[in-house]
Amino acid sequence: MLEIDQLTRRFGDKVAVDAVSFDVPDGQLTGFVGGNGAGKTTTMRMIMGVLAAHGGEVRWQGDPVTAADRRGFGYMPEERGLYPKQPIHDQLVYLARLQGRSASDASAAATALLDRFDLGERRTDKLESLSLGNQQRVQIAAAVIGEPDVLILDEPFSGLDPAAVDSMVEVLREYTVRGVPVLFSSHQLDLVERLCDGLVVLSRGRVVAQGTSEGLRRTGTTRHRLVVSGDAGWVRGLSGVTVVDVDGPSALLELTSATTDEVLAEALRRGGVRELVEVTPSIADIYRKVTA
Structure with a gap:
């Protein structure tokens, strides 16, 4: 070594x-x-x-x-x-x-x-x-x-x-x-x-x-990407969620107190859900965070 x-x-x-x-x-x-x-x-x-x-x-x-x-x-x-x-x-x-x-x-x-x-x-x-x-x-x-x-x-x-x-x-x-x-x-x-x-x-x-x-x-902030059938702007009204970005049917979210099951249930209530996945920070994300 x-x-x-x-x-x-x-x-x-x-x-x-x-x-x-x-x-x-x-x-x-x-x-x-x-x-x-x-x-x-x-x-x-x-x-x-x-x-x-x-x-x-x-x-x-x-x-x-x-x-x-x-x-x-x-x-x-x-x-x-x-x-x-x-x-x-x-x-x-x-x-x-x-x-x-x-x-x-x-x-x-x-x-x-x-x-x-x-x-x-x-x-x-x-x-x-x-x-x-x-x-x-x-x-x-x-x-x-x-x-x-x-x-x-x-x-x-x-x-x-x-x-x-x-x-x-x-x-x-x-x-x-x-x-x-x-x-x-x-x-x-x-x-x-x-x-x-x-x-x-x-x-x-x-x-x-x-x-x-x-x-x-894993030291970074884990986010979730939600893709729905219609417009995803409604996520801004969800409690327990910080909205990082919304672009048409796609939203990037940080779950502060809400669970993925709760987000999924609300999304299904409002229409079709195409994707709800965890987004792990990249090394580039971590690099920008620690060198800021």
Whole structure:
């Protein structure tokens, strides 16, 4: 397990990361979300040792993380760090060699990854000749080519089409199956909700929510959607109900003291009922609530 405990970083008088604590369990995908300037990238850089922390600690498998530990971490930075004028296969081999793989093993691993990302025929091409989406695939390959013990990925899905996202997720899932903890940041909340085992929400340098996607959704206000045959405007007169929205035959309700049976009975008395369902808040709803 990767543990972040009270991690703090200042830039002059500004506290960019303020006593941030969370865990990235083995074998799980943990999403790290927050607006621009929330502190996600700074936190990731401290985990990797790129930035020094002004307080707190990063622990790996229960002990303070060391430089030797970090050599086993795969990292994809926000500002991509590959060489635009170098062939992509050569770069991957070079990075794998830096992480201790033999020349033949590094070459085989680079070839396998490029084939996996449908870039095998472009292995001798310079990085700058690729589309932005394909450059992103090479960046992911660079992060995993050392067979990392931990993966720290800053916006790995940025610029990828849906097919590329699915391919990337398949690769990451292979690592979690092996027990590798994966932390990735993203602004794509629907993607985070679909993929992640755990979620950490950062706002103004502080953790404002964390847990499983299902657990966080259950902390929000549950609503009900009612769809009737005629106009649903009559719901405004119901006691024990807060009307969030009415649009023709459809109404979104919060049941403050009324029950679903009572709402259904009244709706049936007034005509046909097409739908009465519970609406659980989305991760986007929770995010807006906790970061407001």
